[in-house]
Amino acid sequence: MLLYALRRLGIGVVLAVLVTFITYLLLSTSFRDMVSTLLGPDATPDSVTGRLHDLGYDRPLVVQYGDWLAHAVRGDLGTSLFTSQAVAPAVLSHMVVTMSIVLPGLAIALILSVILGVWAASRSGAPDRIAQGISLVGHVVPALLTAIVLVVVFAVELKIFPATGYVQFGDSPVGWLRSTTLPVVVLVVAGMAAITAQVRGSMIDELGKDYVRTLRTAGLPSWSIVLKHALRNAGSPALTVTSLQFIQLFSHSVIIENVFALPGFGSFAFTSAQSIDVPVIMGVTIVSVVLVTVVNLIADIVNGYLNPKARLH
């Protein structure tokens, strides 16, 4: 099991390095643009070249990337070219805002999906139609629209929740909760679509299998057959979908936090990309990639726990 986890970790690290390297390669085509923006209207081709040299952006790309990576693994992501701010703390503080809606959103979506999916699979009839209906709404309505409808109804018209703005948890936990409730609801609706459908589908498959019939003949109670045996076997595919949904919700949150004017990762990434602030862009990239990798790793490890065969490869 430990070996399995280490191998998964190794694969994750290789993938993360590759993604950041590819991003760096792609960005390298914009280095001149970046420096011209930096120098402003007075920039001449010569001054741009000189500045590129000063900043070290004229070295071979592999050397530049290696240099960046060597600092990055020590937690040093450099400073912004435009604001001279340290990149790492800035990236992380925006990430905290985004994660404070993504993680609760994913967790609630997962819990509700499992309850609804299991209920639908073991009962059919009305629960099944409810599960399929919720799943359909989440698929059909883009998250952007859900967000806007919620703002208009609950914030603009009913004034139950604040329309926009973010309150730090430390400043006021209640204010934080109020400022994150609507965005979390949007992500829950978006996340439930895929996870509910998957849990329902694999539970229906499992409950039709031979071993379930044999467990019934053994006199085991239904709750044990459904919640212990079938759910554990249905857990593997559901988990894969959940880890893919994490990336989905992370993506959605970038747009949704904009609707609610939360100072999250999306607007921060957008500002840095607009000004071609390479150190910040790379910081945004590696933090996102590490996040994705960690989530995949967690999913792999939980999967290894759920599914004894997964540990083999």
Next chain:
Amino acid sequence: MTTLIPDPADQQISSVPRRSVWRQLLRDPQAIMTGVIIVLLSLFGLLSPLISPHDPNGASLDAINASPGTAGYLLGGDESGRDILSQLFYSLQTSVVSAVIGAGVALAVGVIAGLVGGYFGNAVRSGTEWLFSLILTFPGLITLIVLLPLTHGDYRWTMLVLGVLLSPGTYRIVRNLVLGVKKELYIDAARVSGLSDIRILGRHVLYAVRGPIIVNTAFLMGTAIASQSGLAFLGVGAKDVPSFGLMIHSGFNNIDAAPLQFVWPCVALGVYTGCMVLFGNSLRDAFSGPRPKRQKPAQGLRLAATAAPTSAVVDGERVDEPMLAVEDLGISFPGSTGPREVVKGVSLTVDPGEVVGLVGESGSGKTQTAFAVLGVLAPEARVTRGSVRIEGRELVGLSESELRSLRGRVVSYIPQEPMSNLDPSFTVGAQLTERVRRTLKVSRQEARQTVLDLLARVEIPDPQRVFSSYPHQISGGMAQRVLIAGAVASRPRLLIADEPTTALDVTVQAEILDLLRGLQKEFGMAILLVTHNFGVVADICDRIAVMQGGEIVETGTTREVFHTPKHPYTRGLLDAILDESAPDGDSARTIGAAR
């Protein structure tokens, strides 16, 4: 043989011909409605330069926040005096282009890599697997934003990158389908006939995988449109390219002055992407054939609505009742022309301590009869008539929880296929221990010891090791011993064994029969042995009931039936013993087919 009725969904997914897909779509109102809306909106988008009353970016002072219905501005103007209707048309055009680029790239990359990864060997596949793990590691929309310096905000480049990011889904679909198709015979046949790899891929495989790909395309297009709008809403992209996202953004900011402005693009975006998803769902239904109505999961023994009252309603226990009495039992499954009876009035009895063989070919209804005794018929099966009594207690009409009090304790079951009947996620020990604790109400420690003793009793050489093994770590013969141990754990008085040796090697078969015989003597159990194999019957049974086409055609002691078979079908089956050395050992089926 686990069920008599093949699952209709299984057969049709791969075999729906193209014409019937069209017919199915044309009969589905959801498909027609969403299809028409998609075509209309796409046409509006493509023809936007011709049908738009104004330049979408042309601002006019008169039209600033003009209300809907203003002359020349059907839906009014926005905050900078642009015509909302014209912007909607041009936004549709942007959406169409986004959908084509996004879905096109995702399909091109996903299909090609899926074909290559699925068709060629493991080395090539591990390469494509790595590639798509890599693509999946890119953090979605963040990637599109981060690459803004590269795309310069041109949404077409952004959609191209999005297409690559969306390709893993398509890749997986195609790879899995190709792996499946590759196993099928016609590819082998094509190989033998000397077609090159490229032509095999193009002609056979691509044809087989087209359905899921078409369905996937509808979803990809919806995703591309929603993503483009989301990014435009965020401000990623040129300000002069009309887009629903931009319109929603400006309408949303202007909600106090003109509360309707954000509604138009929201509705248009919602309807357009929603129709794509719904159309995709209809396509999927059309390709997979009509889905059977889901049944309430199996609970108890359910009577058909038309069932006659059971012939013998017994209250309380009767002293003179046999261990098991089945009387005039009928079981039906839903067919294409109404319910079809697969068990037609079966009667048989098993006395305490007696071993009765229920013999017949595949599809004769013997397994369904056995399932009825255990109360585990498939959800769609119905008892149409008759009675099943265990020690005088009527089972027909009992609820799942009433049946549960009998299962394991009074009646127990050994299945045919050992591997699929063990839960793959729990160790053998955990499964057996749960069972023993449940039926014998003992402590965890006692249960563990009981299980280890049982494993030793069923002649497993290393009980400790098997106890802590997962099912995939033990052999089929070992797994069958485990299932037997579980079945006899609580000393049931009646054991239902459904082809307990069929899935095993010949040498293991004999050992398992010896074991069953020994356990039967030791515990004094009655056994109902379901089999197609007269050799097994001769080995172990006191009496025989021969089944054909859902009916019992002959009963008698083993000696009687073997020496003076009365029914021609029985004689046919008996003659087949001589062919027991046939490769599949399933001689009854051969005879049945030849008759």
